[in-house]
Amino acid sequence: MPQLDGGGGDDLGANDELISFKDEGEQEEKTAENVSSERDLDDVKSSLVNETENNSSSSDSEVTSLRPQQHRPDWESYVRQREFFAEALRAQHDSGLFKASPYATYPLLMIPDLGNLANLSHLGNPYLSPGALSPSARTYIQMKWPMLDVPGTSALKDPRSTSPAHMSNKVPVVQHGHLPPFSPLLSYSPDPFPPRTPPPHLSPDTGLPRTPHPAELSPYYPLSPGGMGHMTHPLGWLPGQSVYGIPAGGFRPSYPAALAMNSSMSSLVASRFSPHMVPSLQTSVSHPAIVSTAIKQEPRDGNRHGEKEEKKPHVKKPLNAFMLYMKEQRPKVVAECTLKESAAINQILGRRWHSLSREEQSKYYDMARKERQLHSQLYPGWSARDNYGKRKKRKRDVFYFVSPEHFSPQPKKSCVSYGTQERPSASPASSLDSPATPTTALASPAAPHTHPEQVQPLSLTTKPPRPHSSSSNQTPPLLTGPIPFASGLAPSTSIHQLTMSSHHAMLQSQPLSLVTRNNN
DNA sequence: CACCCTTTGAAGCGT
DNA sequence: ACGCTTCAAAGGGTG
Numbered sequence: 001m002p003q004l005d006g007g008g009g010d011d012l013g014a015n016d017e018l019i020s021f022k023d024e025g026e027q028e029e030k031t032a033e034n035v036s037s038e039r040d041l042d043d044v045k046s047s048l049v050n051e052t053e054n055n056s057s058s059s060d061s062e063v064t065s066l067r068p069q070q071h072r073p074d075w076e077s078y079v080r081q082r083e084f085f086a087e088a089l090r091a092q093h094d095s096g097l098f099k100a101s102p103y104a105t106y107p108l109l110m111i112p113d114l115g116n117l118a119n120l121s122h123l124g125n126p127y128l129s130p131g132a133l134s135p136s137a138r139t140y141i142q143m144k145w146p147m148l149d150v151p152g153t154s155a156l157k158d159p160r161s162t163s164p165a166h167m168s169n170k171v172p173v174v175q176h177g178h179l180p181p182f183s184p185l186l187s188y189s190p191d192p193f194p195p196r197t198p199p200p201h202l203s204p205d206t207g208l209p210r211t212p213h214p215a216e217l218s219p220y221y222p223l224s225p226g227g228m229g230h231m232t233h234p235l236g237w238l239p240g241q242s243v244y245g246i247p248a249g250g251f252r253p254s255y256p257a258a259l260a261m262n263s264s265m266s267s268l269v270a271s272r273f274s275p276h277m278v279p280s281l282q283t284s285v286s287h288p289a290i291v292s293t294a295i296k297q298e299p300r301d302g303n304r305h306g307e308k309e310e311k312k313p314h315v316k317k318p319l320n321a322f323m324l325y326m327k328e329q330r331p332k333v334v335a336e337c338t339l340k341e342s343a344a345i346n347q348i349l350g351r352r353w354h355s356l357s358r359e360e361q362s363k364y365y366d367m368a369r370k371e372r373q374l375h376s377q378l379y380p381g382w383s384a385r386d387n388y389g390k391r392k393k394r395k396r397d398v399f400y401f402v403s404p405e406h407f408s409p410q411p412k413k414s415c416v417s418y419g420t421q422e423r424p425s426a427s428p429a430s431s432l433d434s435p436a437t438p439t440t441a442l443a444s445p446a447a448p449h450t451h452p453e454q455v456q457p458l459s460l461t462t463k464p465p466r467p468h469s470s471s472s473n474q475t476p477p478l479l480t481g482p483i484p485f486a487s488g489l490a491p492s493t494s495i496h497q498l499t500m501s502s503h504h505a506m507l508q509s510q511p512l513s514l515v516t517r518n519n520n
Numbered sequence: 521c522a523c524c525c526t527t528t529g530a531a532g533c534g535t
Numbered sequence: 536a537c538g539c540t541t542c543a544a545a546g547g548g549t550g
Contacts, residue, residue: 317543322528326544334546342545343526350527368529384531388541 314390315382318375321364325353 319327326349333345333352353361375382 317530317541319543320529323543326527330545339547341525341547343524343547345545345547346525346527348527353528365529372530384542385533387543388532390542 315375315379315386317384317387318371319368321361321368322350322353324367324371325349325356325361325364 326346329349329352330342330345333348334340337345337348339345339348
């Protein structure tokens with residue numbers, strides 16, 4: 001069923017809100033081995049720049065100071081772009097993101113420079129893969145939900161983003177005079193951990209989707225056939241319609257062909273950007289998640305014989321909390337670090353993710369939840385399965401015998417980041433207790449951490465190679481050190497917790513040292 | 521050029 | 536329900 005949030009929302013929220021707060025775990029780590037963890041970061045940082053976790057605010061000053069150190073060909077333009085982005089980010093935070101609506105994170109209006117869209121691609125549309133776009137396709141506008149009620153007054157809540165005052169009010173705010181109020185979206189849960197109740201658009205009784213009234217349309221995204229016209233993606237990037245317009249014939253009926261940009265917004269954009277940059281905004285734009293297969297394949301399939309028709313646009317999966325976090329933070333990490341490899345960056349990000357405070361993580365979980373909600377509304381018939389097999393190929397089945405004692409930390413890369421393999425800090429504990437559901441955990445923020453001790457025990461100081469994708473995690477490199485549970489899998493408590501998720505359950509098999517790299 | 525790597529989370533499928 | 540797989544982003548590395 002289309003996970004329409006509501007009832008679905010609950011569901012949706014349920015999982016996504018399995019926040020893996022690392023608070024406790026982290027604290028614990030901090031006591032004993034956490035030192036290592038921090039050191040981990042420190043190590044990374046050292047090579048990067050000093051950044052402290054709290055300091056993740058690494059704001060601009062820091063970044064800025066670093067910039068000079070980077071020697072890139074197009075550094076300037078790159079910097080400009082990133083600054084813009086950073087500015088926007090800061091603006092989000094300034095707008096009281098953590099206090100008010102998580103969606104305060106959407107008041108961004110991202111407009112990459114035409115000339116450097118490529119560089120920005122990673123900063124922009126989460127759903128548009130560079131390769132999927134034709135050159136012209138890159139002429140799009142990256143835009144985040146205009147925050148109508150940007151609480152300009154709200155003080156900044158995000159400790160990480162101690163943004164300079166100069167940024168706060170630069171966020172473009174779009175006013176929709178004639179549109180149904182987005183208030184639901186904008187005022188979304190002032191309470192970071194609101195009790196879960198069926199969203200307005202869901203029947204309170206059944207929890208099933210019901211036809212929303214325009215005024216109460218989707219709690220987050222007004223989406224009805226009619227409402228669609230005004231809809232834009234929350235995380236949103238507003239691809240130029242000319243490029244992203246969904247092929248009328250190609251779309252599955254259930255896929256809204258396109259999202260029309262409301263006049264206000266388009267005018268705003270238009271006024272702000274040259275027509276060249278904003279092609280046909282008046283008409284419609286597709287959801288960023290949509291990537292026309294035809295377009296996407298364009299690069300590869302040279303032969304365009306008739307592929308256009310059969311293609312149903314490739315709708316990407318909505319980004320999960322971590323992905324959203326990554327998108328947002330990657331630029332910072334990249335800026336602070338000399339590292340360029342995403343794998344390394346991702347490791348750092350993974351660590352930081354665990355080190356995030358509850359509020360910080362919840363912010364992303366909320367965003368992700370909304371993202372999914374929107375996505376489900378936009379593509380009712382879409383299923384993650386639709387994308388199965390889209391990727392080229394996974395790794396082949398490979399069996400690795402890894403004996404605990406033979407783990408050689410051998411980081412794949414000499415890079416510091418890899419070295420930080422102290423997965424320990426990966427805070428298994430945090431992951432383990434992550435299963436806090438919105439109702440449970442989020443609903444009551446304290447919940448997950450209520451009994452830290454339970455979680456901590458884990459001596460799972462070493463995060464086992466990720467079970468899930470047998471593919472990646474289980475590669476030796478990840479198995480950096482003796483795996484704690486190898487010897488006994490971890491305290492009962494941990495074990496208990498391990499059962500909480502498949503991933504963790506997988507840990508049980510880890511000790512076997514038999515890693516299978518699957519692959520299709 | 522295609523895929524790997526690496527992260528977490530969501531979702532789907534098979535048992 | 537559980538275990539496992541795939542995909543989502545990203546971009547340097549690899550063959």
